Amino acid sequence: MLDLAKSDVLHVLQPILLSLQILGLWPKDGETFLKKMNILSRFIFFYMHFYALHNVINWLFTFHRDLGNSFLFPNRVTSRTIIGFYAFLENASLVIRTVATTATFDMFFNTHHDTVASLVAIDLFPPLFMKTNLRNLRAYILTLVAGSWIYVIIQLAFTAWTVATMDTQTFMNYYFYGFHTEHVNVAVMRFIMALVWFLYIAITLSGEIFLKTFYIATCLLLGRCARSYNMVVSDIDKQEIVSGEDINRLNKLHTQLCDLVIGVDKNFTNKAFIWVATIFLNICTKIGAIVVGSNASETSAAIMDIVNYVVIFLVFTLTAADVSYQCEMTLPIAHRLASKADMNDLTVLYQAKLMISKMGFGISRLTGWNCFVINRPFIVTVFSAILTYSVVLMQMNRTNEHSNHSRDFRYSNVSTLEMYNETTSNVTEIENTYSMFNVTIQ
Numbered sequence: 401m402l403d404l405a406k407s408d409v410l411h412v413l414q415p416i417l418l419s420l421q422i423l424g425l426w427p428k429d430g431e432t433f434l435k436k437m438n439i440l441s442r443f444i445f446f447y448m449h450f451y452a453l454h455n456v457i458n459w460l461f462t463f464h465r466d467l468g469n470s471f472l473f474p475n476r477v478t479s480r481t482i483i484g485f486y487a488f489l490e491n492a493s494l495v496i497r498t499v500a501t502t503a504t505f506d507m508f509f510n511t512h513h514d515t516v517a518s519l520v521a522i523d524l525f526p527p528l529f530m531k532t533n534l535r536n537l538r539a540y541i542l543t544l545v546a547g548s549w550i551y552v553i554i555q556l557a558f559t560a561w562t563v564a565t566m567d568t569q570t571f572m573n574y575y576f577y578g579f580h581t582e583h584v585n586v587a588v589m590r591f592i593m594a595l596v597w598f599l600y601i602a603i604t605l606s607g608e609i610f611l612k613t614f615y616i617a618t619c620l621l622l623g624r625c626a627r628s629y630n631m632v633v634s635d636i637d638k639q640e641i642v643s644g645e646d647i648n649r650l651n652k653l654h655t656q657l658c659d660l661v662i663g664v665d666k667n668f669t670n671k672a673f674i675w676v677a678t679i680f681l682n683i684c685t686k687i688g689a690i691v692v693g694s695n696a697s698e699t700s701a702a703i704m705d706i707v708n709y710v711v712i713f714l715v716f717t718l719t720a721a722d723v724s725y726q727c728e729m730t731l732p733i734a735h736r737l738a739s740k741a742d743m744n745d746l747t748v749l750y751q752a753k754l755m756i757s758k759m760g761f762g763i764s765r766l767t768g769w770n771c772f773v774i775n776r777p778f779i780v781t782v783f784s785a786i787l788t789y790s791v792v793l794m795q796m797n798r799t800n801e802h803s804n805h806s807r808d809f810r811y812s813n814v815s816t817l818e819m820y821n822e823t824t825s826n827v828t829e830i831e832n833t834y835s836m837f838n839v840t841i842q
Contacts, residue, residue, distance in 0.1 A: 545613060
């Protein structure tokens with residue numbers, strides 16, 4: 401690893417690297433997966449994998465306990481079923497977050513050497529004036545890291561308050577297979593609840609937030625490299641005549657910039673896909689929780705979670721989208737540079753055409769598992785899909801409520817009609833009996 405005193409990039413990233421080391425999320429230099437871990441990292445590895453398996457089993461148990469009969473017998477839907485469905489959605493959100501964080505933790509340790517190599521390549525990017533501008537990023541990254549710590553601390557405090565005020569049996573029904581706690585000391589159970597849940601939230605939330613923070617910081621570095629390249633292009637564009645040496649220099653710089661972006665994308669493309677999918681699924685899950693929420697506290701908690709996910713999604717996608725935008729914005733300038741080239745020099749013409757074709761191909765972009773490109777149209781598409789899902793879900797809920805009301809009204813009318821028929825039948829029987837009694841007397 402590079403010395404922080406000798407590397408501008410690692411000096412800029414020192415706040416986030418120090419945070420990752422404190423949390424046990426920054427690997428050591430080692431050849432194998434286990435050798436990259438210290439004691440804290442191994443504890444986190446074991447705890448996250450164990451809790452991921454536990455959440456999946458508890459999620460399936462919740463489905464079987466509270467919702468199994470409802471899917472087989474829709475007429476048996478009760479208020480308990482609605483509460484069970486809310487617990488099912490909450491556990492689904494936990495499963496998604498835990499499995500995603502565990503997967504990104506493993507990927508981050510596996511690709512550690514490639515990550516460091518990408519940082520070294522960024523540090524060696526040629527434009528000299530970029531070095532002074534690069535160190536200005538340290539203030540932004542310090543703010544980003546401070547915001548991440550504040551967010552984690554607030555979430556932990558909110559979680560501690562929620563666990564402290566939650567009924568013990570309700571907590572067990574939600575998160576621990578519905579075990580009964582009547583025969584257990586309440587104080588002991590409260591301590592176990594707080595310890596287990598606090599550790600889970602601290603480990604999962606820290607990995608979830610600070611790994612994204614490292615990705616955002618890396619994207620900021622890439623964006624600064626792209627801006628530095630754009631400044632070189634703009635300076636050459638100001639010249640009246642463009643030489644072949646200038647265009648050749650731009651081609652080499654563009655190749656190095658593409659290599660930087662491709663290297664970072666190779667390390668983070670799978671993680672970015674998991675993060676986007678996790679946020680999207682969790683937002684949809686929380687919207688479902690709002691629709692079926694049984695009280696105001698559940699609804700407000702789901703709304704706050706949605707706001708958190710939206711903010712996190714916007715921060716890391718806009719930062720990644722800026723890299724793609726900065727790498728593509730010089731294409732019009734490239735056409736102007738080509739028009740200024742010496743038309744009599746075939747080498748210059750070849751270099752100019754090569755520059756235009758390379759800039760127009762658009763390989764300098766960050767993706768999610770090569771399934772999508774993280775740019776501004778993609779962000780709009782995701783929010784449009786979430787909005788469409790929300791409208792459809794609310795409409796389905798209204799239709800379901802209307803059908804339930806119609807069914808209850810129909811059952812009420814049937815019951816009233818049966819009571820009327822029974823009363824009429826009884827009156828008829830009494831009249832017949834009275835008539836027979838009169839005939840007998842006569």
